[in-house]
Every structure is written in C-alpha cells, then in structure tokens.
Amino acid sequence: MLRSGISIISVACLLLFAPIAPSLAAIAPPLNLAHSPITQLSVPMALFSFSGSRPNYLGIEDGKLSPCPGTPNCVSSQSDDAEHGIAPLKYNNSPEQAIAELKQIIGNMKGTEIISDRADYLYVEFTSSLMGFVDDVEFYINPEQNVVEVRSASRLGESDMGVNRKRVEAIRAELNKLEAQEAQA
Structure with a gap:
C-alpha cells in the first residue's frame, strides 16, 4: 500500500488505462456524485508530486x-x-x-x-x-x-x-x- 491508501495495482491500472479514458467515458453512463460521500473527500491536485524546487534565477x-x-x-x-x-x-x-x-x-x-x-x-x-x-x-x-x-x-x-x-x-x-x-x- 502507498501512504495515501492507493494500492500499487490501482496506480498501475490508472497509468495503463488513462490514455483510453476519454473513449471509455463515451460508453459509460455519467455518474451523479452530487449526494455521494466521495464528494466530501479532500482530493489532492496530483496523484504524485514531482515539483522540484522553485528556481532562483527567474525574472x-x-x-x-x-x-x-x-x-x-x-x-x-x-x-x-x-x-x-x-x-x-x-x-x-x-x-x-x-x-x-x-x-x-x-x-x-x-x-x-x-x-x-x-x-x-x-x-x-x-x-x-x-x-x-x-x-x-x-x-x-x-x-x-x-x-x-x-x-x-x-x-x-x-x-x-x-x-x-x-x-x-x-x-x-x-x-x-x-x-x-x-x-x-
């Protein structure tokens, strides 16, 4: 398990299927999450963070x-x-x-x-x-x-x-x- 609770298999599936997600969305019915408990979760902006340090030479x-x-x-x-x-x-x-x-x-x-x-x-x-x-x-x-x-x-x-x-x-x-x-x- 990763620290965030997402399994390595979940991450692998996400990376594998991300390129075809738009075509899958076309055949799957839209989800109505307006009243779902998942909408109350705090979701980070990115799954991973490879931000590095802010450069000091800009300007x-x-x-x-x-x-x-x-x-x-x-x-x-x-x-x-x-x-x-x-x-x-x-x-x-x-x-x-x-x-x-x-x-x-x-x-x-x-x-x-x-x-x-x-x-x-x-x-x-x-x-x-x-x-x-x-x-x-x-x-x-x-x-x-x-x-x-x-x-x-x-x-x-x-x-x-x-x-x-x-x-x-x-x-x-x-x-x-x-x-x-x-x-x-």
Whole structure:
C-alpha cells in the first residue's frame, strides 16, 4: 500500500488505462456524485508530486528572461535556436490590458498558480494533474516592440513531449480570440 491508501495495482491500472479514458467515458453512463460521500473527500491536485524546487534565477535582467537550458523541455521567445525558439505573444492594446488578458486566460487553465504579478511581468507555475510536474512560465511585457516575451520551462527532467510549446501556443490562440472579440465589439 502507498501512504495515501492507493494500492500499487490501482496506480498501475490508472497509468495503463488513462490514455483510453476519454473513449471509455463515451460508453459509460455519467455518474451523479452530487449526494455521494466521495464528494466530501479532500482530493489532492496530483496523484504524485514531482515539483522540484522553485528556481532562483527567474525574472528579468536587462530586458531579458533567463535563457533555456540545454535540455529540450523549454521554449523562449528570446532564444535564437530552433529547438527552444518560439514567437513572442503580440498585443495591440496597452501593456496593462495585455497583462490583464494573460491573467484571465491563465485563470481559466488547470493547475495554475500566479507566483509573481507586476505591471510588466507574470511568473506562473503550471502543475500537471497526474504526476505533479511543475513548469515555470514567465511573461514579460516589452513595450518597445508591443510584444510579450515568454519563457516556459519544465523544472525537472529532460523531455516534456512538447508540453511547454503547446501551452504557449494555446495561450496565443486564446489571446487571438480575445483580440477578435474586442475588434467586433
């Protein structure tokens, strides 16, 4: 038994069947847990916790975010190499509005915690739901170029299977949606 009372067999089954869970949900009737005692249990955010320590080198220095390490689990709009490089996020309004929109988008994403919130900078931790891996994501308003510089890096490990790049692109897509809605209003 693990400390939390979940057997090793349960964890193995969870890892084995997690990829097909969406297709199983399509054939299983939905559960109504509104009056179930299970809804009164405190469920941790992640089954495991591989969070590591919060880096002490993050932030802005001379208008630059920290460079990506040599591992492929990081993307940065200030990186020149193809493996780590990603386009900055564009904004067409004020820097204050850009930060507010980023906070709105991030607030709607799972497993997020804003660690630092300044007028020109956001630092957010993203925690994966199953394994508890933490990614450190930074946003820096560059008012000279009307862009938001971004850096998203896994705190532990080497490969992220493209998660950091996908996250930045998902945020970009949401920003574009907000911009289109504002243009229509």
